[in-house]
Structure formats: C-alpha cells, structure tokens
Amino acid sequence: DAGVIQSPRxxxxxxxxxxxxxxxxxxxxxxLFWYRQTMMRGLELLIYFNNNVPIDDSGMPEDxxxxxxxxxxFSTLKIQPSEPRDSAVYFCASSLRFFNQPQHxxxxxRLSIL
Amino acid sequence: TQLLEQSPQFLSIQEGENLTVxxxxxxxxxxxxxxxxxxxxxxxxLVTVVTGGEVKKLKRLTFQFGDARKDSSLHxxxxxxxxTGLYLCAGNIGGSARQLxxxxxxxxxxxx
Numbered sequence: 001d002a003g004v005i006q007s008p009r010x011x012x013x014x015x016x017x018x019x020x021x022x023x024x025x026x027x028x029x030x031x032l033f034w035y036r037q038t039m040m041r042g043l044e045l046l047i048y049f050n051n052n053v054p055i056d057d058s059g060m061p062e063d064x065x066x067x068x069x070x071x072x073x074f075s076t077l078k079i080q081p082s083e084p085r086d087s088a089v090y091f092c093a094s095s096l097r098f099f100n101q102p103q104h105x106x107x108x109x110r111l112s113i114l
Numbered sequence: 115t116q117l118l119e120q121s122p123q124f125l126s127i128q129e130g131e132n133l134t135v136x137x138x139x140x141x142x143x144x145x146x147x148x149x150x151x152x153x154x155x156x157x158x159x160l161v162t163v164v165t166g167g168e169v170k171k172l173k174r175l176t177f178q179f180g181d182a183r184k185d186s187s188l189h190x191x192x193x194x195x196x197x198t199g200l201y202l203c204a205g206n207i208g209g210s211a212r213q214l215x216x217x218x219x220x221x222x223x224x225x226x
Contacts, residue, residue, distance in 0.1 A: 042219055043202065043219075048213055056213060075178060091156050095212065099145075100164060103159070105157050105158070108156055108185070
C-alpha cells in the first residue's frame, strides 16, 4: 500500500518567493497533520485537519503560513513570502479516526530559503 | 516550553551494550507513543502505551509508561547498529484531541 506521499522532496528558493508543499495522505485516513522539524525546536505541529476541515492551527507561526485540504486525498502548505528562518524539514502525516492510532508520516520536504 | 523532555539528547554506545532513554513531563497524558526516525525519512511508530504502569516489549526493546502517566522509558537490550536513529516520544492528552506533542528526541548511535 502507498504511504503518505509528499512533494517536492527538496526545495531551494530565495527569500520572498512563494513556496507550496504538497501531501497525499493514505486513502481512508480521516486526519491529516502538518509538522515542521528543526534541530533547535524539534518536531512541531503546525496544523491538523479532520475530514478536510482544519481543527487546530494554533501552531502556524504567522500569517505567512496557510494550509488547505480541498479534498480527502490532497493538502497543501503554503508560505508566502518565505524567509530564511522558515528553512526546515516539513512533514505531513495521516491517521485513522480512532483514538491512539499511529500517525503515518511521509518522507518530508527539506526546504531551504536563501 | 517543551511539554515532553527526553534524556539523554545524544547517546553513543558500542554494539551489545544496554541503554535506557527517558521521556518526562509535568502533564498527564492519556497515552504515549514512541517513534523511531531514520535520516531522510519520517518517524515510524514503535509502540503505544495507554495504561499507567504498562510495560510492552518489542523484541529487544522494552517500553514502560509511568504509574501517573507523566513519564515513560525505553530500554534497549544488547543494542545493534540497526537500532541507530532518532527516538521520539509523543503524548496525547486524550478526549477528542488527536494531536500529539512530541518530545525533543534522543539521537542514538550504536557503533559496531
């Protein structure tokens, strides 16, 4: 079975540019999570969705970040305008709706803002 | 402020040695999960513990959830190079919440 698929795997761009990260969750999963991982702050939850509806976006750093889930099989995380401090590995994860289910992670997008 | 503190942050040992990694919090968690992450990949679930005092074994790995459900430990017996990776604990506060709070991680290196 296909796992969570993220694209692109690597992104290098200049500050000020718009960046769009994409995620395809595992089919049938009800929850989708976006995380950011850095050496300094570890793995931080940015936002999560239940049945395509955003439930908690309190981890989104600022208005430059936005996330959408137009349907059950696709989500985007957008940064506009990007800044060097946004450089990190961004992960998408999905899970079933039942309590204590594992979160299945994609392989991440390594983002570098120059 | 990290709700879940892991120690040690880094650990380098020889193959065959035993080790214990700790995950501590001042908060009570309804459940706690342990993940392992390898370079270039996302974290992968190892185990979920739910009941205070619960002990689970996965081959050479033993996981324990504290009686008060505020802390957990991971013990590896006779470590092997294949155990190398970043070990992350993650807590869920329960109720309708599905989000996890991840610990700071323990980077384990097992030398052959």
